[in-house]
Amino acid sequence: MGRILAIAAAVVSDAIRRRIVWVVVLFALILVAVIPMLPSYGQGVIEAVYREVALALVYVAAIVVALVLAANRIPSEVERRTVYTVLVRDVRRWEYTTGTWVGIALTLAAASLVFGVIVFAxxxxxxxxxxxxxxQGVLAIWMEAAVVAAFCVAxxxxxxxxxxxxxxxxxLFLTHVRADLLGGPSNPLWSFYPSLDVFNIIAPVAHGTGVSLAxxxxxxxxxxxxxxxxxxxxxxxFARRDV
Amino acid sequence: MPRNAPRRCSVSRMGAHRETLAIEIDGAAKRYGGPGGFTAVDHVDLAVRSGRVHGLLGPNGAGKTTTLKMLLGLVRPTEGSFSILGEPAGPTVRARVGFLPEQPYFPPLLNAEEVLKLHGRLAGLDAAQIAARGSDLLARVGLEGRGTTRLSKYSRGMLQRVGIAQALIAEPEVVVLDEPASGLDPVGQRDVRNLMLELRESGTTVLLSSHQLSEVEAVCDEVTILNRGRVSARGAIDDLLNVAGRTSVRARGESAVLPADIQSVMEDVAVSGSVWVFSVPDTAVRAVVDILDDNGWTIESIVPKRQSLEEYFSHMLEVTENEVA
Structure with a gap:
């Protein structure tokens, strides 16, 4: 566990200094700030519109950050040979890939926290x-972004x-079209289809009272x-790969 | 002699086994592309004795780096067995190994202290040990006061120094250095040489892969020479380089020419001012000394004739080329 956390800490230190990450965060937050300037709806509706648009922006920004951090992390470490000095230590390949993902997930958590604070405030x-x-919406978005990061690492x-x-x-596309492809839960394949729809709670958060603890x-x-x-x-x- | 068989072998594998081996590679092979593909390393054996500095020499594409990568688990071998400090070369024993890759590179947004912290933690050191060892090593490699500078601002030579520091962070028993002087200026190269000698004095085993023959000659006790993925020669530097049957004489005299009796037996003559260096057959040494003495020359040294590693290397490659042709 110590080695995974050591690798994760190095990934976080590197990732939080990447300008592109914070440019995406800043851009999303500027957009969040201008949401209240949208045309006025009736009382009670405008708050729901705010929540829906804000979470949609956070979602897009989080996915972009996940792709930026995760898509090129391992390939660039292999290409630049920065991975050599790590893998020749008492480090298993799975510890390296897991530590890399944990570091990216923690960075996404930090970015999501910033998103959440600004959107909430x-x-x-x-x-x-x-x-x-x-x-709740921010937590769901972080979970989905972290899954996308795990896919990129894999x-x-x-x-x-x-x-x-x-x-x-x-x-992302395929894991969000279950309803379009299969119709509904009555389809026998419904439970077996790999879907990320469970993380899409924008509607209950924006227009309802959120989701239950269960x-x-x-x-x-x-x-x-x-x-x-x-x-x-x-x-x-990664275990089978020559670096 | 079979083609590509090692030409001299004063340090036989049997002999090496009598001492503790820090690194042992048996029949290492790496082939790419399946049957008919490219063979990068072809049944290489390597034995590095504990506490020695062992050089791994060879031209580009000889298979040096691939051999090191197989030893350290970066590349999966097609065949062969690898052991370090008497154990199979897996992750556990690699905790006792330090490695400097050729032209090391680190995440550019980190600084040297963070790199040492990462490698210290991976090696199981605690925060206090990392801090103490880190600052000591940064000073030792000439980066004192630069530990918090981002690596993106470092020159290639400075990155090389960070690479050396991370390799030594856990006080390894075995250090594997791939072209450690690459990118360093002459002062840096001298520092690296001194560092390797310090490591040897402290009992650390060093496996050095290098193109820089002068570096290898200066620090290595033994060398293994690879060419086209195979071992071409191995042994002690002196045994590889001493020319059998000939002695090198260095003499000083005022005369413009050497006495006539010597000219018939001397070879490889070099003159600088009043100093002459030449070689003669071992059997003629006593007579040559007498002649020089009788003619008023001052003899400065008489040593076994030794060719430079460059000469040896060039000759060996020439022979191999001819064999292939």
Missing amino acids: TGWLVYGEPMWTLW VSAVASPVIVGVSALAF YIATMAVTFAGWAGVLLVLAALG
Whole structure:
């Protein structure tokens, strides 16, 4: 565990200094700040519109940050040979891929926290009410972004950044079209289709009262399952690779 | 002699086994591309004795780096066995090994202290040990006061120094250096040479892969020479370089020419001012000394004739080329 955390800490130190990450965060936050300038709706509706648009912006920004951090991390470390000095120590390949993902997930958590604070504070300041359920939405977005990062780590363990980027977009698309492809839960394949829809809670957060603790637990289990499977694939792919 | 067989072998593998081996490679092979593909390393054996500095020499593409990578688990061998400090060369024993890759590179947004912290933590050191060892090593490699500067601002030579520091952070028993003087200025190269000699004095085993023959000649006790993925020669430097049957004489005299009796037996003559250096057959040494003495010359040295590593290396490659042709 110590080695995984050491690698993760180095990834975080490197990632939080990447200007591109904070440019994306800043751009998203500027957009969040201008949401209240949208045309006025009836009372009660405008707050919901704010929450929906704000979470959509946070989602896009988080996914972009995940792709920026994860798609090229392992390929560039191999190409630049920075990985050599790490792997020749008492470090297993799976510890390297897992530590890399943990570092990216922690950086995404930091970015999500910044998103959450600004979105929450802006909502409170402009509309005069603390929108606590926004934090549920931010948590779900972080989980999905971290899963996307795990997918990128898994593919990048054996492929180039271009392939990683394209396949990550395909992954996002395919894991969000279950309802379009299968109709509904009555379809026998519904439960077996790999989907990230569980993390899409923008509607209940924006227009309802959020989700229950049981649902959050379901999200956590789904997150752990996705991350676990993808990290096993990353470890298997990287273990067989000459660097 | 079979083609590509080692030409001299004063340090036989049997002999090496009598002492503790820090590194042992048996039959290492790496082939790319399946049957008919490219063979980068072809059944290489290597034995490095504990506490020695062992040079791994060879031209570009000889298989040096691939051999080191297989030893250190970066490349999966097609065949062969690898052991370090008597154990199979897996992750566990690699905790006792330091490695400097050729032209090391580190995440540019980190600084040297963070790199040493990462490698110290990976080696199992605690924060206090990392801090103490880190500042000591940065001073030792000439980076005192530069530990918090981002590596993106470092020159290639400075990165090389960081690479050396990270290789030594855990006080390894075995150090593997791949072209350690690459990118360093002459002062830096001298520092690296001194460092290797210090490591040897402290009992650390060093496996040095280098193109710089003068560096190898200056610090290595033994060398293994690779060419086209195979071992071409191995042994003690002196045994490889001493020319059998000939002695080198260095003499000083006022005369413009050497006495006539010597001219018939001397070879490889070099003159600088009043100093002459030449070689003669071992059997003629006593007579040559007498002649020089009788003619008023001052004899400065008489040593076994030794060719430079450059000469040896060029000759060996020439022979190999001819064999291939």
